[in-house]
Amino acid sequence: MIQIERVLQQVLEWGRSLIGFADEHAVEAVRGGQYILQRIHPSLCETSARTGRDPLDETLIVAFCRELALLFWLDDCNDLDLIAPEQLAAVEQALGQGVPCMLPGFEGCAVLRSSLAALAYNRRDYTQLLDDTRRYCAALRSGHAQAGGGGWSYAEYLHNGIDSIAYANVLSCLSLLWGLDIVALRARPAFRQVLRLISVIGRLQNDLHGRDKDQSAGEADNAAILLLQRYPAMPVVEFLDDELAGHARMLQRVMEEECFPAPWGPLIEAMVTIRAQYYQTSIARYRSDIAGGVSL
């Protein structure tokens, strides 16, 4: 069995300890995790001389993919009501504080948090990951609430979308596992600008590509749908395409001006391109015209 299949098996197995967890969450997580790790592999080899962390260490890869699967599962818990509201509240509390969940059926949460705490190259990254988790959960909740008629402006939507896209979580988890020093980097305003820009890019890519599916699912938590509801005459797709291109240019400029250590250059590039990769291969999650059935 090749490594990626073993990783998938371990994510699927772990997911069985979470009510509502679906094979799709594991499959999408492994696909995304593999894409990122492949793209930054040469650069991670460089840093491994300093950190001693092997880019191909299976324990680290499994932990990373489990965290990604957790993010997918949490998203669907909010959007698809996979679990009861009181269960979701207990899960969010547990994950954000790094404590076991008070309700049964979510033992995977504590398993994952304990393993990440133990694997953390730098303890500060674990604290950062908990903070990112609290922000992600709050943003999913706010997005869900406003889509019911809250009346956000585009600016407020994007501000929340920065957290709900969970890119900060993904990067903190990578940093925790491979010693990428994200907490020190976050002290630099330019790095936090990069985090905001890459997150807005991911949010706009997600919303543009998921527009048809969200629309047919009655999901209003999407920039295109929100703008079209508020301004029916607005050329929304053209506007958001231009916004996406503008954010990409701003990101490129700050990445050229600032000098971030390896593997942050290739890593941020991978985050820009990961969505295109997803939309080509992951048919069920982002398209409405093809029903079900994902495969790795």
Next chain:
Amino acid sequence: MIQIERVLQQVLEWGRSLIGFADEHAVEAVRGGQYILQRIHPSLCETSARTGRDPLDETLIVAFCRELALLFWLDDCNDLDLIAPEQLAAVEQALGQGVPCMLPGFEGCAVLRSSLAALAYNRRDYTQLLDDTRRYCAALRSGHAQAGGGGWSYAEYLHNGIDSIAYANVLSCLSLLWGLDIVALRARPAFRQVLRLISVIGRLQNDLHGRDKDQSAGEADNAAILLLQRYPAMPVVEFLDDELAGHARMLQRVMEEECFPAPWGPLIEAMVTIRAQYYQTSIARYRSDIAGGVSL
């Protein structure tokens, strides 16, 4: 003669050492400076126990109003070609580095920079002010360049607009003169978020109110004009009004969540309302239907 008249005389007198400086720059600066200082007066009295800086100290007030007048003059140097390009380049270089201008006719620059360096409650604020000055000059230049057909997205326009509105400069100068500790506060991500939000608010207020004047002056460096050029069917004013309200809600939330020391609460509030005050009283600078003639 009451104090505010003496202050105006001293700003006018200083302005004579800058080619292209107009009475209007001094009048607008004193009007704005007086508005801010009045609004934060009770709060500045509190901080004066710690800093020993009198809110009514005329030397400090004159320095503040001169800096505001400089910002107005620099804006017009870009928009109205008050001075030659090589003169503007020399002025920007001098102001941003805190050195005398290499070309004659701009002695006021060095006079003001020397006085601010000498008056700085904390030397770090002076360094910050020079940094803000470089950003302001760069943003005026970029805004002017893109308005000639550069094709910015809305996001890029707003990003530049954060610097070109010069609110960071105004706040740094206040901090420098009355010991408001802006450099320490800028280390807090929430404070930098406040700076971004208040700057976007000022930019949107400015562009919405100045739209008619900018349009008739052929000035395309305005969010409303930019959006209308790109998307003729878009309900631009409605969209920007909603954006403005959204940014104001985000600002209010972060101000409620964070606890900033005096006088930052009233000061940020004053920056939100200063434009409305300006648009009521300052007819020449922001309206196209009434020609010339400003009075204090």
